Amino acid sequence: MSNIxxxxxxxxxAMMGKECVTIGSDLTFNTGMQHQGRVFKxxxxxxxxxLGLTGLFSDCQTFYQNVMYEVKLLQLKEGREIQPxxxxxxxxxxxxxxxxxxxxxxxxxxxLDEDNKPYIAxxxxxxxxxxxxxxxxxxxxxxxxxxPAESFWEEDLEAEELFEATAQALLAGIDRDSSSGWGSxxxxxxxxxxxxxxxxxxxx
Amino acid sequence: MSDGxxxxxxxxxxxxxxxxxxxxxLEAVNHGNSSLGxxxxxxxxxxxxxxxxxxxxxxxxxxxxxxTHNVGAVFSGLSPDFRVILKKARKNAEKYRLxxxxxxxxxxxxxxxxxxxQEYTQAGGVRPMGCSVLVAGFDHKHHVGxxxxxxxxxxxxxxxxxxxxQDSLTTKAFLEKRFRADMEIDDAxxxxxxxxxxxxxxxxxxxxxxxxxxxxxxTGQGDSAKVTPIxxxxxxxxxxxxxxxxxx
Amino acid sequence: MSASVAPPLPGRHSYKVxxxxxxxxxGTTCLAFRCNGFAIAAADSRSTQGETIASQAVTKxxxxxxxxxxxxxxxxxxxxxxxxxxxxxxxxxxxxxKRRMTVAGASKFYSNILIQYKGRDLSVGSMIVxxxxxxxxxxxxxxxxxxxxxxxxACGSGSTFALSVLDQEFRPDLTExxxxxxxxxxxxxxxxxxxxxxxxxxxxxxxxxxxxxxxxQDNFELFHKYINDPSPYPLQ
Numbered sequence: 001m002s003n004i005x006x007x008x009x010x011x012x013x014a015m016m017g018k019e020c021v022t023i024g025s026d027l028t029f030n031t032g033m034q035h036q037g038r039v040f041k042x043x044x045x046x047x048x049x050x051l052g053l054t055g056l057f058s059d060c061q062t063f064y065q066n067v068m069y070e071v072k073l074l075q076l077k078e079g080r081e082i083q084p085x086x087x088x089x090x091x092x093x094x095x096x097x098x099x100x101x102x103x104x105x106x107x108x109x110x111x112l113d114e115d116n117k118p119y120i121a122x123x124x125x126x127x128x129x130x131x132x133x134x135x136x137x138x139x140x141x142x143x144x145x146x147x148p149a150e151s152f153w154e155e156d157l158e159a160e161e162l163f164e165a166t167a168q169a170l171l172a173g174i175d176r177d178s179s180s181g182w183g184s185x186x187x188x189x190x191x192x193x194x195x196x197x198x199x200x201x202x203x204x
Numbered sequence: 205m206s207d208g209x210x211x212x213x214x215x216x217x218x219x220x221x222x223x224x225x226x227x228x229x230l231e232a233v234n235h236g237n238s239s240l241g242x243x244x245x246x247x248x249x250x251x252x253x254x255x256x257x258x259x260x261x262x263x264x265x266x267x268x269x270x271x272t273h274n275v276g277a278v279f280s281g282l283s284p285d286f287r288v289i290l291k292k293a294r295k296n297a298e299k300y301r302l303x304x305x306x307x308x309x310x311x312x313x314x315x316x317x318x319x320x321x322q323e324y325t326q327a328g329g330v331r332p333m334g335c336s337v338l339v340a341g342f343d344h345k346h347h348v349g350x351x352x353x354x355x356x357x358x359x360x361x362x363x364x365x366x367x368x369x370q371d372s373l374t375t376k377a378f379l380e381k382r383f384r385a386d387m388e389i390d391d392a393x394x395x396x397x398x399x400x401x402x403x404x405x406x407x408x409x410x411x412x413x414x415x416x417x418x419x420x421x422x423t424g425q426g427d428s429a430k431v432t433p434i435x436x437x438x439x440x441x442x443x444x445x446x447x448x449x450x451x452x
Numbered sequence: 453m454s455a456s457v458a459p460p461l462p463g464r465h466s467y468k469v470x471x472x473x474x475x476x477x478x479g480t481t482c483l484a485f486r487c488n489g490f491a492i493a494a495a496d497s498r499s500t501q502g503e504t505i506a507s508q509a510v511t512k513x514x515x516x517x518x519x520x521x522x523x524x525x526x527x528x529x530x531x532x533x534x535x536x537x538x539x540x541x542x543x544x545x546x547x548x549x550k551r552r553m554t555v556a557g558a559s560k561f562y563s564n565i566l567i568q569y570k571g572r573d574l575s576v577g578s579m580i581v582x583x584x585x586x587x588x589x590x591x592x593x594x595x596x597x598x599x600x601x602x603x604x605x606a607c608g609s610g611s612t613f614a615l616s617v618l619d620q621e622f623r624p625d626l627t628e629x630x631x632x633x634x635x636x637x638x639x640x641x642x643x644x645x646x647x648x649x650x651x652x653x654x655x656x657x658x659x660x661x662x663x664x665x666x667x668x669q670d671n672f673e674l675f676h677k678y679i680n681d682p683s684p685y686p687l688q
Binding site: 006009030033034035140144175176177178179202203204 | 479496498500503504505508609643644645646647648649650651671672675679
Binding site for chain 2: 070074077078082085086088089090093114
């Protein structure tokens with residue numbers, strides 16, 4: 001709790017399925033050991049890219065604004081939407097620009113590209129990009145979600161199954177982390193639509 | 205004050221609303237070696253005449269240059285000025301790739317060169333660029349070629365086919381007659397050679413012309429049809445020689 | 453005693469092995485208060501190791517005997533062992549003296565042990581709550597040797613939240629039912645707001661008939677009872 005990365009608390013998980021991705025997050029906003037309220041930690045970038053931000057929430061908000069500046073500028077200049085793969089590089093690039101005075105955030109990216117190929121990625125605070133093809137965890141509950149996620153995830157899950165795996169892994173992880181919880185939300189992204197679902201959570 | 209007085213200060217409009225230094229820069233372009241670009245169905249062709257003193261080693265002269273793997277440019281006018289543009293455009297393209305993880309499109313490159321040229325018409329202590337540039341690229345996603353012209357004023361626009369430099373009016377008129385919307389890269393190369401030949405003093409050899417292409421090549425028919433991208437590349441002297449032989 | 457074996461000096465030698473204690477001091481909420489004719493002890497059930505929840509089902513209300521409860525904060529092992537020790541001493545006291553040990557007596561005895569071990573890294577913060585011949589009584593003791601009598605105590609990371617609720621409605625003339633509800637509500641709000649507090653809410657009433665465990669409820673069960681607007685977002 002003395003660590004600035006854990007000050008606000010978060011649990012986040014992204015999973016990759018067959019032409020779909022999910023991203024799940026808790027809602028709590030802590031200051032140290034106090035639950036202050038609920039906030040959304042997953043932000044829309046385009047219709048098909050979501051950006052989850054864990055770490056110091058004020059840095060999350062600032063970083064989101066800065067990254068959207070770049071995304072919108074690209075939209076205006078080139079008349080096209082940024083693709084998830086390129087968004088990943090952009091995020092990594094922007095974080096490394098602050099290598100010696102970093103944002104205290106760990107971002108998680110989930111999206112579908114123009115061919116509806118699923119993409120998930122995350123970086124550390126200074127922009128080391130990892131692009132796995134299964135799932136990713138983030139936040140104070142990261143280690144606690146990792147185990148359940150490992151056992152629930154399978155290759156080529158359909159959207160509904162993927163949602164179920166994400167939700168179960170997230171809830172299991174949150175219940176072992178004192179710094180996250182207070183409700184959670186899972187976004188399921190398919191080529192047709194994005195579905196937002198809130199989960200029943202312990203409230204302690 | 206005579207009109208001539210305005211022509212020395214770069215940032216002063218003449219009473220007739222012109223920036224005369226820019227017009228002079230365009231004059232420098234019109235004295236340069238001629239260059240042309242042609243959009244084909246499956247790519248873009250750039251060509252440039254190399255009119256040199258007899259003892260110059262032609263093989264050392266590159267009129268056409270790569271900016272990225274898929275975007276290249278040719279110029280007419282002052283070659284040292286183009287080298288500055290090329291250096292900055294290449295750097296900018298690398299910066300873009302570093303930031304977004306992909307290469308910029310020809311449009312992005314052309315926009316950048318346009319901004320650069322404009323800056324040199326307004327900034328202090330500089331003069332306008334003495335060259336016009338043709339930028340060629342290929343959009344592999346939508347399978348369309350891109351061809352842009354940028355002038356020393358900074359204005360830029362897109363062509364199906366165009367020419368800049370010496371005799372550009374004649375050359376453009378020739379292209380208007382020769383251009384076909386259904387030309388493929390090979391046809392466009394032949395047209396390019398014919399067009400350069402049209403205004404070339406003396407006998408045009410494979411050493412007197414620079415040619416580059418970018419686009420894609422389709423092989424096979426029906427189900428076995430395959431599209432292979434062609435990166436922006438200058439043709440070798442041998443390749444040019446072969447094309448010229450076909451033209452005979 | 454051999455002269456060559458000197459006892460370790462306080463502060464110079466530590467018996468504490470890092471990481472071996474499950475430390476409740478930072479994450480817990482315990483409260484106790486007394487009214488006319490009875491006393492209440494209440495606590496949550498969460499145990500944390502750092503930010504990780506080690507257990508959601510820990511018993512932090514320890515019976516010293518049928519009439520005295522000690523609440524647990526600090527090192528679980530220290531609290532459990534010495535509460536048990538005081539319990540067995542209170543049993544011996546009863547056999548020897550044909551009367552129950554008073555709450556004051558038990559807490560004084562406990563406190564004396566803690567004073568003996570002062571400076572040797574025992575970690576105990578406890579409310580001793582009970583009912584004796586003089587009525588309901590309540591003491592707070594800790595490993596510094598402090599021992600204070602009072603009407604209301606709360607300790608642990610969530611104690612501020614619990615006290616906020618408790619102070620609003622506390623009166624010495626509360627009925628048992630009112631007092632139990634107040635204790636439950638106080639602990640519940642601590643579980644809700646404090647990340648170190650959670651799991652179940654436990655409440656024990658101690659009166660002339662002895663100790664009576666009256667509440668053992670999960671936080672989530674009470675969430676719907678106490679929070680009118682549970683969440684601005686629809687729950688699945």
